[in-house]
Amino acid sequence: MRNTCSVQQAENQRMFLAEHVKCKNPTHLQNHYQNIVERGGEGVVLRAPKLLYTSGRSQHMWRWKCYQETDVQVIDYHPTYPLLKCRQLDKTNQIIYVSMCSIQDFKNDELRPRINSIITVRHSGMHSNKKLRYPFMVRTAVGKM
Numbered sequence: 001m002r003n004t005c006s007v008q009q010a011e012n013q014r015m016f017l018a019e020h021v022k023c024k025n026p027t028h029l030q031n032h033y034q035n036i037v038e039r040g041g042e043g044v045v046l047r048a049p050k051l052l053y054t055s056g057r058s059q060h061m062w063r064w065k066c067y068q069e070t071d072v073q074v075i076d077y078h079p080t081y082p083l084l085k086c087r088q089l090d091k092t093n094q095i096i097y098v099s100m101c102s103i104q105d106f107k108n109d110e111l112r113p114r115i116n117s118i119i120t121v122r123h124s125g126m127h128s129n130k131k132l133r134y135p136f137m138v139r140t141a142v143g144k145m
Helices: 024-036 101-106
Strands: 002-009 016-022 043-047 060-067 067-077 083-088 095-099 120-125 136-140
Touching: 024 043, 067 095, 083 120, 095 136
Parallel strands: none
Antiparallel strands: 002 016, 002 043, 043 060, 067 083, 067 120, 083 095, 120 136
């Protein structure tokens, strides 16, 4: 499998060119992944060897990203979309919308978390305004309802 590395910044400052590096073994992959994350990257893309790139979802390419977990409090439900309106349980008390795994889970009263319950979400760090980046529900926080 291959992953992206050796990032070179393009002229427009928003796009990066990444060299393909062949992974030698799981330890090499883990070390390379850690290096990317320590330099501010979100993760790596793994691709099955000798296969050409295809756009869209593929069984031959995977994203390997680092997520953080934190607890938030459900305060309401979005009126239109399968999203939970939540409050971050930190100093900021930011209001965020958290996605659930599926619309079926959201519509099912037994699976949808109750108002005022505490849930655990995974996210990709924080935006500059201190709101969680791309939060999605993992589970109801045990013993914190």
